[in-house]
Amino acid sequence: MDNNNSAEKVLGYFKKISSIPRGSGNEGEICEYIENFAKERNLSVYRDEHFNLIIKKPASADCGNDAKPVIIQGHLDMVCEKNADTEFDFKTQPLKLITEGDFIRASGTTLGADNGIALAYAMELMDGNYTHPPLEIVLTADEETGMTGALLLDTSSLSGKRLINIDEETEGNFVVSCAGGVKSLVRLPLIFEETPPELTEVTVSIKGLKGGHSGFAIKKQRANANILMGRVLNHLLGKIDFRLASLNGGLKDNAIPREAVAVLYVSPADFDKLAVLTREIAQIIKHEYEYEDPDISVEAAVSKEEASGKAISNAASSEKNASSNAQTVTAECLGRVISLLTVIPNGVYFYDDETAKSVQTSTNAGVMRTEGGELTIQNAVRSSVLSRKQLLHEKIKNLAKLSGGYENSFSDYPEWERAASSKIRDTFTSVYARMYGKKPEVSGVHAGLECGVFSKKIGSTDMIAFGPDIFGAHTPDEKMSLSSAKRMWEFLLAVLAELANLDT
Ligand SMILES: [Zn+2]
Structure with a gap:
């Protein structure tokens, strides 16, 4: 499929999930929607009582034989903030999306691109035909109020030792550690x-x-x-x-x-x-x-x-x-x-x-x-x-x-300590340099990320966090760059194609 068309599909999913209330602690409906979406595509789904999801998709036919699974990770919930003069019920109402130039935002409320864009990427990975290693898609509940979904998730069914978290908000910045x-x-x-x-x-x-x-x-x-x-x-x-x-x-x-x-x-x-x-x-x-x-x-x-x-x-x-x-x-x-x-x-x-x-x-x-x-x-x-x-x-x-x-x-x-060496970091850096002709930023984030929780739960895992440009997350000014969301989608596909042929 051509990438332009697939980026349009990603945006379509983003709009669809924006119509489903999904504030922290209210993930039942979004969880069920994505669960059904995966089942309709004959993917294996594990859902727990906390509304966490693990969805597995086998490697693509053109994937190298030795490629190990990759975990794709994001969170189902969003922060619910609105302007004082905005009447809005996050429990029942769909977000009112507004597109202005290159940006998408919500009228008077948070947009939930943190972390709705990860859900949209994950859905298109479930639906489309791309070159990738076996995928283990982990979507957690209640990240924003203390990462309780991730903390309570039974990760014993995961076999991936490489994890891509899509909860970073600056294009071209790859996060390689987080604070505990x-x-x-x-x-x-x-x-x-x-x-x-x-x-x-x-x-x-x-x-x-x-x-x-x-x-x-x-x-x-x-x-x-x-x-x-x-x-x-x-x-x-x-x-x-x-x-x-x-x-x-x-x-x-x-x-x-x-x-x-x-x-x-x-x-x-x-x-x-x-x-x-x-x-x-x-x-x-x-x-x-x-x-x-x-x-x-x-x-x-x-x-x-x-x-x-x-x-x-x-x-x-x-x-x-x-x-x-x-x-x-x-x-x-x-x-x-x-x-x-x-x-x-x-x-x-x-x-x-x-x-x-x-x-x-x-x-x-x-x-x-x-x-x-x-x-x-x-x-x-x-x-x-x-x-x-x-x-x-x-x-x-x-x-x-x-x-x-x-x-x-x-x-x-828990923290996620920067690894001395990381193949996934090397892959991200080289693919980025090849696609955009410049070196990405590689940094730590001085706040909690679910990577910290997973680094303790899964054991030694090679991890990275990335995402498109999102500004003003957790505030009613939150907006996402559409062109950036598209570029980072194409970038994710390029990385997965690369990882499909790495035997680690
Ligand atoms: Zn987030």
């Missing part, structure tokens, strides 16, 4: 005491940071609002008498925190000093982040409620009920809080190599809270090298201990 991760929650019990009544509530706010996804943006070396807050408090310590009532910053452990707020109690006599010290540290911080994060602001102001409350209580009575005084942490405890925030690991620890193009090991102190009598800091640790992830995790655990607290960890997921 662990979430680490540091918990420091706080000791509170009553605040002297002459102190006034002040709010210190840090704002204006760029933030970003802690996997993809950590290498940009942007500021972390929680860490900056530790810096600000450390600057005040010993220079002014203040009490700490609460600390809050960040929203998610996998997002670099953009804002943090500390509620302090300070004597009105020290307000001017506080203003000067805050300006000093703000200037230092702004200078350090002049390029990476130019809009940082650090401000201290008398809390609004306190200001109005003050006026009222002054008018009512000068006598305050002692038990209504605010609770603030003891000086000793404040010292430990500041020490913890000053030394807690954050940011990039190692790059993949000396070119520093991709991050190997990092951590993000993403969420800071004071609640339930504790200070908690939730960290997202990542590395494509297991021992480095463990070491960084150990540092955080030990730090929690040193500061008088403890640590809980959860959501551990």
